[in-house]
Amino acid sequence: MTQHHSTQTMKPATAAKKLGVYLDATPADFREGVVSRAELNAFQADPPQWLRELRRTGPHPRPVVAAKLGVSIAGLARGGITEALTTDQIEALKQEEPEWLRKERATQAEVRKESARIKQKQAEQAARQDD
16 A cells, blocks of 8 residues: 655745745745645745845845844834835845834843853753753
8 A cells, every 4th residue: 555645735925934035025926826845945945036036135024124133023013113124125224223223132132142141051050960
């Protein structure tokens, strides 16, 4: 008896999220279909021109915008950024460096510092328990 494996597929929104692109900026055939795991792997291994262009110029989804600005997604919302931004818009924000961006970057730096401190403390406690 042979086993029949069904092809794993995902909604375009899920595939766009995994590819790090803004769904509304993708081609219509991508948005209107389903994406198989093999297709997703192919997009990641050898991105088509439209995907390379989207990754380079945007518009970018909020998680990508937040990462490029060095803030959290919540920080973007507090700064009034609720939509996708292009690379040029992100660069303009970096140049302007409005007060909310400076504040959110400082907050994010503190969060990272605290996370590192907690991780170090946990590692020290684990090392003591091993002794």
